[in-house]
Amino acid sequence: MIFDIITIFPDFFSSILAHGILKRAIDGSQISVRVRNLRDFTGDVHRSVDDRPFGGGPGMVFKPEPIFRAVEAIQAEAPVKRLRVILLTPQGRLLNQRIVQELSREPRLVLICSRYEGVDERVATHVATDEISIGDYILSGGELAAAVLLEATARLLPGVLGNEESKELESFTIPGTALNSTSDVGLLGFPQYTRPADFRGLKVPEILLSGNHQQIREWRERQALLKTCRKRPDLLGKVGMDSEELRRALKRAAEEETIETIS
Ligand code: ADE
Secondary structure, eight states: OEEEEEEEEEHHHHHHTTTTHHHHHHTTTEEEEEEEEEGGGGGTTTOEEEOOOTOOOOEEEEEEHHHHHHHHHHHHHHHOTTEEEEEEEEEEEOOOHHHHHHHTTSSSEEEOOOOOOOOOHHHHHOOOOOEEESSOOOOSSSHHHHHHHHHHHHSSSTTTSOOOOHHHHHHTTSSTTTTTTTTTTOOOOOOOOSSSSSTTTTTTTGGGGGGGGGHHHHHHHHHHHHHHHOHHHHHHHTSSOHHHHHHHHHHHHHHHHHHHHHH
């Protein structure tokens, strides 16, 4: 998968591309990331990318021309039928795992990072195919948002994580289990433990030491439900279980927890 990132801070991406999953994905040729300096697509000696807003007001607005030219150059290099061009903006669709999964099926993504007071509206209406926000808060620019999108997408590509199973077990994943097959966003992940089994008197739940994989799987499903119920009850409505089934699973999970605490 190819990512083209358009930014005025190309160096911003050096560190994240040189570490962890993204480095591995680049080294393994599962992704190719090309960071484009927006200033390379300006036409004036000052290489200016922004200007004052028409109609007045504070701050500066990204001009349309350099962004149009950057996207046209990217498209001309290797034309694709319908290039996905994503403008990172707090005004966009809120990113979630469903959108990330959808994007991970694209052969190529262009990510536009804007700054200052925003970007000329003609970029949103005539260049971008998508506008995406990573949360209801304002960042000073789209670079962090682009990095989030890049990492979340790259790790879903075949061969990037190594252990394909772990993706299925994560929070928000939408596995094909009866528990949440119709879910839009999935559940939070189940609680994980590692050695030691007893840390300063804090014990790992007995069931996990039992070796009974069927029971462990069921316990994890119930615990994922309980965790979601406590931390993100807003997600539960989308799980796709009938309410009686949900009530029973939650009751059982809460009981198991009480028993663990007492023993
Ligand atoms: N640019 C500034 N804030 C942003 C946000 N919350 N999401 C995406 N891009 C942004």
